[in-house]
Amino acid sequence: xxxxxxxxxxxxxxxxxxxxPGEKYKAAMQKNLESIGAAFSNPATLLALANNFERIADAExxxxxxxxxxxxxxxxxxxxxxxxxxxxxxxxxxxxxxxKADVLNxxxxxxxxxxxxxASCHMMVDPMQRFMEYGQESSKQLEVARQQDPANPRPxxxxxxxxxxxxxxxxxxxxxxxxxxETALKKFELFKPASPMHPTWGxxxxxxxxxxxx
Amino acid sequence: xxxINLEAMKSLFFLCxxxxxxxxxxxxxxxxxxxxxxxxxxxxxxxxxxxxxxxxTTDSLGKFSFSTTEKGAFVLEASLSGxxxxxxxxxxxxxxxxxxxxxxxxxxELNAVVITAGSFEASDKKKGTVLTALxxxxxxxxxxxxxxxxxxxxGTQQVGETGGLFVRGGTASESNIYIDGNLVSNFFxxxxxxxxxxxxxxxxxxxxxxFSAGGYSALYGQALSSAxxxxxxxxxxxxxxxxxxxxxxxxxxxxxLAKNKKASWGTTYNFTHLGPAFAIIKQKQDYxxxxxxxEGDANFRIKTKKGGMLKYxxxxxxxxxxxxxxxxxxxxxKNAFSLDNxxxxxxxxxxxxxxxxxxxSAGLSFGSNKDDxxxxxxxxxxxxxxxVSPIGYAFKNFSLLSQSYNAQARFVLEKKLKGLNxxxxxxxxxxxxxxxxFTLFDGSKYNTTLEDNLYAAFAETDFYISxxxxxxxGGRLEHSQLVDEWNIAPRFSLAYKLKNQGQLSFAYGIxxxxxxxxxxxxxxxxxYAQATHYILQYQRMASMRTFRTELFYKKYDxxxxxxxxxxxxxxxxxxxxxxxxxxxxxxxRDKKSLKNVDYWVSYSLLDTERDYxxxxxxxxxxxxxxxxxxxxxKKFSLPLKTGFNASYTFATGRPWYQLKYDQxxxxxxxxxxxxxxxxxxxxxxxxxxxxxxxxxxxxxxxWVLSVSNVLxxxxxxxxxxxxxxxxxxxIGPTSxxxxxxxxxxxFGVDRTEDAxxxxx
Numbered sequence: 016x017x018x019x020x021x022x023x024x025x026x027x028x029x030x031x032x033x034x035x036p037g038e039k040y041k042a043a044m045q046k047n048l049e050s051i052g053a054a055f056s057n058p059a060t061l062l063a064l065a066n067n068f069e070r071i072a073d074a075e076x077x078x079x080x081x082x083x084x085x086x087x088x089x090x091x092x093x094x095x096x097x098x099x100x101x102x103x104x105x106x107x108x109x110x111x112x113x114x115k116a117d118v119l120n121x122x123x124x125x126x127x128x129x130x131x132x133x134a135s136c137h138m139m140v141d142p143m144q145r146f147m148e149y150g151q152e153s154s155k156q157l158e159v160a161r162q163q164d165p166a167n168p169r170p171x172x173x174x175x176x177x178x179x180x181x182x183x184x185x186x187x188x189x190x191x192x193x194x195x196x197e198t199a200l201k202k203f204e205l206f207k208p209a210s211p212m213h214p215t216w217g218x219x220x221x222x223x224x225x226x227x228x229x
Numbered sequence: 230x231x232x233i234n235l236e237a238m239k240s241l242f243f244l245c246x247x248x249x250x251x252x253x254x255x256x257x258x259x260x261x262x263x264x265x266x267x268x269x270x271x272x273x274x275x276x277x278x279x280x281x282x283x284x285x286t287t288d289s290l291g292k293f294s295f296s297t298t299e300k301g302a303f304v305l306e307a308s309l310s311g312x313x314x315x316x317x318x319x320x321x322x323x324x325x326x327x328x329x330x331x332x333x334x335x336x337x338e339l340n341a342v343v344i345t346a347g348s349f350e351a352s353d354k355k356k357g358t359v360l361t362a363l364x365x366x367x368x369x370x371x372x373x374x375x376x377x378x379x380x381x382x383x384g385t386q387q388v389g390e391t392g393g394l395f396v397r398g399g400t401a402s403e404s405n406i407y408i409d410g411n412l413v414s415n416f417f418x419x420x421x422x423x424x425x426x427x428x429x430x431x432x433x434x435x436x437x438x439x440f441s442a443g444g445y446s447a448l449y450g451q452a453l454s455s456a457x458x459x460x461x462x463x464x465x466x467x468x469x470x471x472x473x474x475x476x477x478x479x480x481x482x483x484x485x486l487a488k489n490k491k492a493s494w495g496t497t498y499n500f501t502h503l504g505p506a507f508a509i510i511k512q513k514q515d516y517x518x519x520x521x522x523x524e525g526d527a528n529f530r531i532k533t534k535k536g537g538m539l540k541y542x543x544x545x546x547x548x549x550x551x552x553x554x555x556x557x558x559x560x561x562x563k564n565a566f567s568l569d570n571x572x573x574x575x576x577x578x579x580x581x582x583x584x585x586x587x588x589x590s591a592g593l594s595f596g597s598n599k600d601d602x603x604x605x606x607x608x609x610x611x612x613x614x615x616x617v618s619p620i621g622y623a624f625k626n627f628s629l630l631s632q633s634y635n636a637q638a639r640f641v642l643e644k645k646l647k648g649l650n651x652x653x654x655x656x657x658x659x660x661x662x663x664x665x666x667f668t669l670f671d672g673s674k675y676n677t678t679l680e681d682n683l684y685a686a687f688a689e690t691d692f693y694i695s696x697x698x699x700x701x702x703g704g705r706l707e708h709s710q711l712v713d714e715w716n717i718a719p720r721f722s723l724a725y726k727l728k729n730q731g732q733l734s735f736a737y738g739i740x741x742x743x744x745x746x747x748x749x750x751x752x753x754x755x756x757y758a759q760a761t762h763y764i765l766q767y768q769r770m771a772s773m774r775t776f777r778t779e780l781f782y783k784k785y786d787x788x789x790x791x792x793x794x795x796x797x798x799x800x801x802x803x804x805x806x807x808x809x810x811x812x813x814x815x816x817x818r819d820k821k822s823l824k825n826v827d828y829w830v831s832y833s834l835l836d837t838e839r840d841y842x843x844x845x846x847x848x849x850x851x852x853x854x855x856x857x858x859x860x861x862x863k864k865f866s867l868p869l870k871t872g873f874n875a876s877y878t879f880a881t882g883r884p885w886y887q888l889k890y891d892q893x894x895x896x897x898x899x900x901x902x903x904x905x906x907x908x909x910x911x912x913x914x915x916x917x918x919x920x921x922x923x924x925x926x927x928x929x930x931x932w933v934l935s936v937s938n939v940l941x942x943x944x945x946x947x948x949x950x951x952x953x954x955x956x957x958x959x960i961g962p963t964s965x966x967x968x969x970x971x972x973x974x975x976f977g978v979d980r981t982e983d984a985x986x987x988x989x
Contacts, residue, residue, distance in 0.1 A: 039282075043282050059272070059289070062273045063286035066277075066284065066285075066286045067284070069275065069277075070277050070281075070283070070284045073279070073280070074280050074281055074282055099772070100730075103339055104310050104311050104337075104339050104340075105310065107310070107339075108310045141773075143820070144361055151466075182867050185867070
């Protein structure tokens with residue numbers, strides 16, 4: 016009899032758990048976060064993930080992370096877009112999303128990183144002409160990100176990445192990128208995300224850059 | 230012990246089981262398609278059950294499908310960037326829902342057609358522009374002059390004997406130049422006989438340039454040919470000091486940005502002395518006063534609370550020059566010409582959002598110019614000669630003091646309507662006063678004063694029928710006190726976006742202009758001259774390449790005819806002149822085909838004749854060449870940190886005439902004439918940026934070397950004739966070639982910035 020009682024209680028509890036918003040949120044986030052890595056090989060999936068995160072964010076209303084990931088997926092989708100005439104529109108959508116994250120969690124280093132990526136995305140449309148405006152905006156945001164959280168490895172990684180693709184004559188190239196990427200990797204070793212849902216991405220990217228700059 | 234209510238336990242268990250099965254059975258599938266209004270499937274659209282996590286993203290066929298466990302009333306939303314959003318109330322009660330959603334593409338600045346007929350725009354931010362601000366500065370033949378760069382675009386003439394923009398068969402006075410909406414009456418330095426004067430304003434003052442070779446907006450008027458619309462910079466990015474050193478002078482300035490980054494002020498001073506340059510580069514004229522200029526400017530810019538901007542720009546300049554040239558009518562005599570100039574220009578402008586989608590821009594400007602000109606006929610010993618027989622020689626001794634004052638008040642109200650549709654209207658008031666005192670060789674003085682109040686009202690609407698079709702419809706009403714007549718000028722342009730990034734544009738407009746002050750006061754009341762423009766354009770901009778071609782026809786009516794007034798001066802006598810200009814222009818810019826090389830080619834064919842001023846019949850004016858072509862090449866070498874710029878301009882010969890007054894017929898006749906040799910000019914410039922890419926640089930340095938007419942090709946712009954004899958003399962450049970070398974330094978990065986901030 017006790018077993019029956021226990022089973023009933025378990026089912027009741029399970030129902031309660033499913034109904035609890037916190038757990039439902041965590042489960043949905045977890046499911047989408049797991050799909051991000053593979054999505055980089057398929058832009059359409061990346062956009063679908065951006066939409067999924069936006070839905071979660073809109074439904075939750077107070078969580079900044081789903082907006083953050085929505086913007087992250089959206090801006091990466093923007094980088095992958097081959098038709099440059101669409102890039103600005105996609106980047107504008109990413110700005111819309113990250114601004115919502117910014118309102119919920121102001122002065123966040125991770126959010127500044129996304130803002131920098133968005134500026135770079137705008138710049139990619141016509142680097143020669145847009146460097147003055149968006150190139151400066153992109154590095155400004157990384158500098159802000161670094162100040163907001165000196166322990167965050169991602170601003171360092173993004174600086175290294177941008178240096179790697181800057182011509183040597185402009186002070187870029189592997190020689191200047193390498194020390195930055197090494198610093199980034201050191202910070203990755205020490206970096207502890209505030210929760211399993213918080214951003215952890217970038218270590219493989221940093222290792223990739225280091226590999227190419229050997 | 231506790232009692233077990235087995236029955237209750239059973240029912241509870243059953244209940245649990247039931248709700249669990251209910252959960253799995255309550256899933257509702259929502260599927261459908263997302264298309265645009267033309268039934269084209271839309272991929273990447275987000276379908277959302279609002280306030281739930283459930284939804285889907287449409288696939289490449291516009292299809293979506295998802296299941297949800299939610300129950301009850303929900304709002305289903307479909308959204309996609311660049312499209313209108315769709316919402317529908319749905320009732321989730323176990324039945325599958327199928328929805329075929331159609332959403333409309335929005336007209337946004339990113340996808341809408343831009344009206345481009347007649348105009349070239351240089352801007353760094355707007356889309357659809359052909360040039361950037363930097364292009365103007367790095368065009369080899371421009372020599373740092375805004376209008377110099379515009380002369381490599383189709384529609385402009387290579388006139389080397391006077392300053393100004395000669396556009397599509399129009400004279401320089403038929404082109405108006407505006408800074409932030411306000412007319413600049415003395416944009417160019419005062420003209421010197423046979424020498425092209427440059428623009429006064431530094432190209433780095435402006436962030437945007439619109440050069441309209443015709444069919445321009447109803448916001449501007451009183452120019453038969455073209456409008457050059459310059460937009461001044463907003464707040465500087467940082468506090469900065471500048472120094473420049475060149476073969477022709479030195480200058481310095483500062484731009485100070487307030488700590489809150491909401492306001493800035495700045496001032497610059499430039500001293501120009503052409504003595505050293507003229508010592509090296511031999512001039513045709515014998516200068517006894519080398520050109521010397523003192524110029525200063527000041528500005529402030531304040532961001533308003535509502536996101537508007539208040540801008541002030543003030544300019545002040547004095548200049549002196551004097552030279553001797555051989556007198557055309559004799560072998561021994563010389564003309565000693567001198568000019569003292571004082572010029573000022575002030576412009577204050579407010580742009581403000583006044584709520585409910587309305588924007589106000591208002592401006593006030595004031596300009597003054599004073600030219601003190603003297604001419605003396607001298608012998609070999611530099612002694613003044615007054616030869617009364619024939620009397621024509623004596624007339625070469627004169628002095629002219631001319632002073633002008635121009636003021637303008639202007640406002641424009643703009644309202645954004647649905648989508649990109651915009652309504653604009655406003656009013657202009659121009660005040661001009663020109664005073665001249667002409668002193669003859671015998672000391673007799675002639676004074677003229679000319680004053681005018683011109684009122685204008687204008688309205689214009691940008692109307693988007695779809696994102697592919699846009700029209701700009703406007704009109705301008707003007708009244709000049711001097712002419713004492715009203716005029717109404719309709720303006721219309723249309724743009725249609727084709728497939729493959731191509732677009733077709735058309736522009737039509739009527740343009741009026743009052744008689745130029747140099748032909749005033751008219752003998753009888755002179756009416757406005759009139760030009761009607763028809764422009765058809767095809768443009769294709771795709772991946773770093775631009776092609777455009779324009780076909781235009783321009784009809785002139787009521788051009789001024791002149792007759793001889795007092796002091797031998799030509800004055801307007803009637804409006805019986807007329808003319809036409811037609812042609813085709815081509816422009817091709819390519820930043821892609823050659824690695825790190827950016828080039829453009831432009832070609833203009835111009836067929837024009839006009840009967841105006843003292844022309845005896847319709848003739849091609851001497852400023853109009855039939856064929857003009859330019860090639861501009863720019864290459865930046867990163868390893869060398871150097872930009873190499875070259876330009877080649879070719880124009881076929883221009884007609885020249887000797888017009889002589891025939892007493893018997895009381896009219897001018899063509900006594901002699903011909904066609905000049907064709908014009909060739911190879912310009913070359915190098916920009917070297919030694920600190921490029923250096924970290925922790927204190928100063929940013931740019932070295933500039935530019936050479937005009939590198940090949941030393943012979944250039945003849947026109948011929949002048951004696952006033953006493955029939956002697957003829959070619960008008961060419963003042964030196965075979967000119968070289969300019971300069972160093973520009975700006976400080977304001979890293980520690981320098983702090984040092985400057987602390988000292989201010």
